[in-house]
Every structure is written in structure tokens, then in C-alpha cells.
Amino acid sequence: MFQSNESYKGEDFRDETLRDIQLTQTTFENCRFTYIDATEFETEQCRFINCDFTDSKWNASRHSGSSFLNCQFNGANLFLSEFDQCKMTGSSFESCTFEGVVVREGDWSFVNLRHAPLRKMDWSGVRLTEADLYGADLKESRWTNAVLSRAVLQHADCSGADFVGAEMDGVDFSDVILKQATIDVIQAVQVARSLGANVI
Numbered sequence: 001m002f003q004s005n006e007s008y009k010g011e012d013f014r015d016e017t018l019r020d021i022q023l024t025q026t027t028f029e030n031c032r033f034t035y036i037d038a039t040e041f042e043t044e045q046c047r048f049i050n051c052d053f054t055d056s057k058w059n060a061s062r063h064s065g066s067s068f069l070n071c072q073f074n075g076a077n078l079f080l081s082e083f084d085q086c087k088m089t090g091s092s093f094e095s096c097t098f099e100g101v102v103v104r105e106g107d108w109s110f111v112n113l114r115h116a117p118l119r120k121m122d123w124s125g126v127r128l129t130e131a132d133l134y135g136a137d138l139k140e141s142r143w144t145n146a147v148l149s150r151a152v153l154q155h156a157d158c159s160g161a162d163f164v165g166a167e168m169d170g171v172d173f174s175d176v177i178l179k180q181a182t183i184d185v186i187q188a189v190q191v192a193r194s195l196g197a198n199v200i
Contacts, residue, residue, distance in 0.1 A: 002026065163187055 001016070002008075004024040011031050018038040029049040033056055041061040048068045055075040062082045070090040078093075080100040092112035101121065109129040116136045124144040132152045140160040148163075150170035159179040168187055173194035183191065 002018070002021060002023055004022075004026055007027040007029070008031055009029045011028075013036060014032050014034045016033070016036050018036055018041040020040050022042045022044075023046050024044045025046065026043070027047040027049070028051055029047075031048075031051045034052055034054045036053070036056045038053075038061050039057055039059045041058065043063045043066040045064070046066040048066070048071055050070050051068070052072045053076055054072055056073070057077045058079075058081045059077060060080045061078075062084070063086050064084045065086065066083075067087040067089075068091050069087065071088075072092050073096055074092055074094045075096065076093070077097045078101050079097055082102040082104070083106060084102075084104040086103075086106040088106065088108045088111055090110045093116055094112060094114060096116065098117055098121065103121070103123060103126055105125040107127045108131060109127055110131065111128070112132050113136055114132050114134045116133070118133075118141055119137050119139045120141060122142045123146045124142055125146060127147040128151055129147055130150045130152075131148070133156050134152050135155045136153075136157075138156050138158045138161050141158070141162075143161065143163045143166040146166045148166055148168045148171060151168070153171055153173065154175045155177075157177045158181050159177055160181060161178075162182045164182055164184045164187075166187070168190060171190065171194075173191045178191065
């Protein structure tokens with residue numbers, strides 16, 4: 001059904017199966033993948049642009065160097081999926097299952113992760129500039145050398161999270177739960193300023 005090194009535009013693949021399919025350098029633009037079964041689907045350097053993956057299943061899928069730009073994953077099951085050096089800019093992940101998901105670096109800037117269950121996930125080295133993490137469960141998560149500049153963290157539960165080394169300029173910490181979180185000196189100053197303190 002699908003071929004590597006091909007391009008697909010404006011096609012409707014809803015309810016199709018991508019189980020065990022491997023694709024390399026394939027481009028999909030404005031395509032519909034709602035309710036697909038992408039279990040153990042593997043991509044390498046593929047591009048998905050403005051595609052709709054609502055209510056799809058991605059269990060144990062693997063993606064290396066692929067791009068998912070401005071895509072809709074709302075309601076998707078991402079159980080045990082892996083995203084290695086992927087670009088997810090502008091994509092939405094509302095009501096997704098993230099259990100066992102592995103993210104290795106890559107660019108997740110401008111993504112919608114509102115209320116996402118990201119507990120204990122490792123986001124080290126990932127770029128999440130202006131990502132929307134409003135109300136997300138970030139308990140015991142790790143953010144070493146991640147870029148969270150101007151990210152939205154209001155009402156996120158960051159209890160026990162490790163932010164040491166993360167870039168967090170422009171983040172408003174005034175409504176963030178930071179109980180037992182580990183932060184560095186620069187972040188401590190940012191937290192204090194968010195709470196109205198004058199740091200000298």
C-alpha cells in the first residue's frame with residue numbers, strides 16, 4: 001500500500017493498518033490517518049505534514065529522524081513508542097496515552113501537551129520551546145539540557161522532577177507545583193522572580 005521514497009498528498013487512509021510496515025524518506029501531506037492501527041510501524045527520515053492521527057494506535061512503533069509537523073495525535077495510544085531525533089513541531093497530543101514512550105532529543109517546540117500524563121518520562125536534550133504543558137503530570141520527570149524557553153507550565157505537577165541544566169527563560173512558575181523538584185541556581189532565581197521577589 002505504501003512505498004518508501006514516495007509522496008502522498010491529501011489522501012484518506014482512515015481505518016487502514018500500518019502494522020509492521022517500514023518506511024524510509026516518504027512524505028505525507030494533509031493526509032487523514034484517523035483510527036489507523038500503526039502497531040510496530042517504523043519510519044526513518046519520513047515527513048508527515050498537517051496529518052490527522054486522531055484516535056490511532058501506535059503501540060511499539062519506532063521513528064528515527066522523522067518529522068510530524070502540525071499533526072493531530074489527539075486520543076492516540078502511543079504505548080511503548082519511540083521517537084529518536086524526531087521533529088514534532090506544532091503537533092497536538094491531547095488525551096494521548098504516553099505509557100512507556102521514549103523520546104531521544106529532537107524538536108518538540110510549540111506542541112500541545114496540555115494535561116498530558118508524562119510522569120517519569122525522560123526529556124533530556126529535547127527542545128520544547130513554547131510547548132504547552134498546562135496542567136500536565138510531570139512528576140519525577142527528567143529535563144537535563146532540555147530547552148523549555150517560554151513553555152507554559154501553569155498548573156503542571158512537577159513534584160520530584162529534575163530540571164537541572166534545562167533552559168527555562170520566560171517560564172512563569174507562579175502556579176507550578178515544584179514539591180521536591182531539583183532545580184539549579186539560575187532556575188531558582190527565575191522561580192523567585194515569578195513569585196514576585198526582587199532578586200539582587
